Amino acid sequence: MIILLSPLVLADEPKNLNTTFEELESGVTLSSDDLKTKLKYLKANITLTDLDNYLRLQRVLCWSTDAYDSAQRAKGLEFAQKQLNAEIIKQSPETFADLKLCRAWFYQVAGNVDLALNEYNQVIAQAYQLESPRLIADARGLRGAIYSFQGNYALALEDLYSAQQLYDDLNLAFWSRYNLAEIATSYRRFGDPHTAYKYYAKLEAKFIETGDLESATDMVTEMAIALEELGENEAALKKHLQSYRYWQQEKDELAQSFVAINLAGILIKLGRLDEVQKYLDEAQKHVLPTDEAFYSFMMLFRAQFQLLQGQPIAAIPLIEEAKSAFLRVKNTRGLTQLYMLESQVFAALFQWEHAYHSLEHFNQLHNELDIKLQTHRTAEMQTRFNTKQVETENLLLLETQQIKEHELQILQQNRYLQFTVIFLAIIVIIVISLFAYKQAQKSKLFSTLALTDHLTKLANRRHAYTVGEQAFSENHDVMALILFDADHFKKINDNFGHNIGDKTLISLANIASDLMRKSDLVGRVGGEEFLVILPHTNLEQATEIAERLVDSIAMTDLSDIAQELTMTISAGVAAREQDRNFSELLQRADKGLYLAKSSGRNCVKSG
Template sequence: MVPLALALDNPEADKLFKLLENGQVNNVAKVEQTLEQIAQLLADKDLDRQVRLRRARCWSYDTNNNAKVDAAIDYANTQVQMAENQAYPEALTDFRLCHGWYSQLKGNMEQAKADYDQALQQAYQLEDRRLIADARSMRGAMYSFQGNFALALEDLLTAQQLYEQLKLDYWSRYNLVDLATSFRRFGDPQSALNYYRQLEQAYRQGGHEEQAYIVNGEMAIALEELGDFEAAVTKFQQSYNYLKRQGMTIEAAGVSVNMAGSLLKLDRIEDAKQALERAKPFVTEQQGGFYSFMQLYSADVLLRQGQAEQAMVPLAKAEQSFRDISNDRGLAELYLLKSEIFAAQGLWQESTNVLKSYISLHSELDNKLQSYRTTEMRTRFNADRMAKENQRLLESERLKEQEVQILQQNRLLQLAVLILASIIIFIMAILAYKQTGKSRQFQKIAQTDHLTQLANRRYTYQRGEALFNQAKHSGIPMSVILFDADNFKDINDQFGHDGGDKVLQHLASVSQTLIREQDLLGRIGGEEFLLLLPETSREECLKIAERLRQTLAESSPEALAGESRVTISAGVATLNTELQFSELLKQADNALYRAKNKGRNRVESA
């Protein structure tokens, strides 16, 4: 059954939905305003769009408000359990993604990963490319932040391809920010910087100032990793000033934390301390990414001010936070600082132990940076274009020649496979056609009486039940004629069973010439036949039965010698108040019984 909502036309609401889903409306206040406009446009019975509205609401909560994030998690949980949503698997998958996103914001990375994994599995089952892209983009960004670059690359590249195929420009750029950030984390800040600049320009041209300044902050981090700390501080300050003017206090606080890191590299300790003080009122443990580095930089400030022992307090908070959010990159940086703090206190054994942990973790991260997927990402985004070493160029040419040879071989192999596949498909098509023919033949055999080639008892009753129910519900008349050969036992005694069989074949053959296309004649017993007459009144049925009786009485079966004739007795019944098809048959059987008692070769009506 087609849902009622599909019949409802609401182009204005659909237009607003598209603005939200394509990222064209992304400001928190504007999103809420758009959602209210949609809600006023929807009817209660418009189930499809009501579910679509719930999906949009799940993503509309203010991520800068801890209470709102908690409410979003509760909302997503409720929607997953709601009975009205169970018929919409795409919506359930989206609610699962929504739950994972807000869980990640709360620092619950295990829950976020579980949600992303489940949502991605469901998205592939649904073959929904948009949901696959969203799940991979969010999970890839999380992996990248945690330092799991191989898995991050696989997810983010897949998401990028899907967003581009779907022509979702806003989300394609959003995902590309995470890809560029992954470049930076992989140890290639220059390539990341190039993409950040392109993204910043694209956002400004599109009028997305907020996104442009967010990318500006990412550019600052890339500049810091390139060693240009002064330029990084300038970029951080630009982003901080803009976000502060817009009232985006938490985002501004995050930029201020990052700026403190660059200021420490310039030995501007007091400026770094002020930047951290600006951030502390707004950055809580729930903002795990900013909180962990804020505590790390606070410990660094205390160490530089000669307060090594006091530095251990924020350092412990930073370490716990890094572990909670599974950020190995941050943890490695923390180990290095922790070793220095122990050394400043003269705790050389502790300093050495921590330094060993740093070396071990840093080595593990280095191995990830050398993974095949990192190389693939560099290749796709031309990160190594500037490499000019002669030896690598010569090696590249040699590899290209080998690739050409392999490509030629592959083409021949593909052609052979294509021809072979075509032959196999052709053979399978022929076999399937023959199998279909056999299936139809078997079905016909299963429904046919082998002697008369009429419908057999089972199929006749099955068809009669269907016609009866259809007539009962539609109010269209339906009639049946139950008839059999008179004195058939005498025919068998006189001419044998072979003669009797030929008489039955004669009755079937003659009767078939007298019925309409929509009628069905079946043999339901030894010499007993049932004629189903849909859309036939009692008067019309009596005429058909009388014509049938008269025609058969005037015909002479070849199996009978001389002028012998075969007559029939018939009982007629028309649908009235009967509740079951069997009751209608009983009426016809009673009428047939009366016809026999009244001398045979006659028609009686129920």
């Protein structure tokens, strides 16, 4: 389940876990930002307690890695290896197999073809044991693509046809198209570019219809190669330029460089040598030896260009570099072209013996390819003849999977019944415990009343001092107090009555509580006097809080309590310094309050 990336789909906020998973696994082309958003959402909402989704997430994270970026690929390999060593992954055979397939894909892109093939073989065997149609399709599709690249057409078609049938049966439209493109490429490689071109054209139209312009451009490139093999070089050049301009517009320098290599090859065939150097130099900047599939042909075309420029000696090291890359990925088709070129280079240098040996290599590989092509044609006929058998086997596989899903549904229903019994038992326990709970609540209420000021519902004097002494004794190096009271509160009682005075105190308490943090405590310690305990707070911070409190109260509209009613407060602030106990710290805060009163009230002073 390879997840492709391109800047085609704008980021959407993920709606739920399953929808997000399905979108990531569907093969829909995503922008980098959209992919990051969806992965971040999944990681934030899935933990080990949700085991099924956790395992699914590990698979998605692996396949979401950009295998064509060497740095990202290295991270992806490290992630896959770490997960494969984890016990929780080993306990899920399907997750283990899929992560192994992901690791094999990284090996393949890195050019470790033998290692990738070995793991593909292992995963396919495990997938059949697990009777997992999707895993079988993914693994056989990837292995078939390698066989096709290497020229093993019979094996390639056997894998690719099986994968195609499964993708179609599973209604996986994107992966069906992706796999069909590999089948078309196999046709082109074994000598039927005309059929391949028809497939590519249909796929291009389908990708454009679904808004997948990146995949559509890939099909344009494949059509260009098919046209090239049909000898229609001018038409091929137009297609290559179409792909080149798309990647240039998308600012994807690596993809642009890959197409530049194809452009160099077709321009050599057209004899337009004055344009070849530009594209080869552009490709040289971005295509590394690790990009062996393209690097090998880039070096081959550079060597061919040197020969045509009358520099056969300069072509020799380039041929050797291309040969090493072709051998690493076991590309017989590329080696065939290379040995023919090598023979021409040695002939230009009058090194007839070397030229003869190169020609021998060419003939040997050419004969091997002819045998493979004949085997392929036989295999293709056999595969087409056995299509019904393959379809029947795949349908049986799907039916088996459906039976397993049905068994899981029954198991889930049994779990629901168990949950129902447990739920009823819990209700009985709750009913039995209800009376004890009510008694406990009453006790808690009495305890709360003993610690709470009846008017303001703040901590009362005794509780506030107890909390203060406890905070002091816990050796908090940073601690502060705010002691404040209402200015001229007696006048409010005298002018508006005690009922209005009480409402004013309640409003004052609410304002103070709203301004404080959860860790702070506000208490009423006198008639109109209040204490705020601020743990982990220095003098500067406490002063800022007190000033904000003074300003807030002065600006509060109290007309809903009484018309023309206004109120201000004075506040003293003290932060722990050399105080030996809470009482000394409180005395300094009281001193600050006295200074605030003496300074005209409605202000803050430190003691």
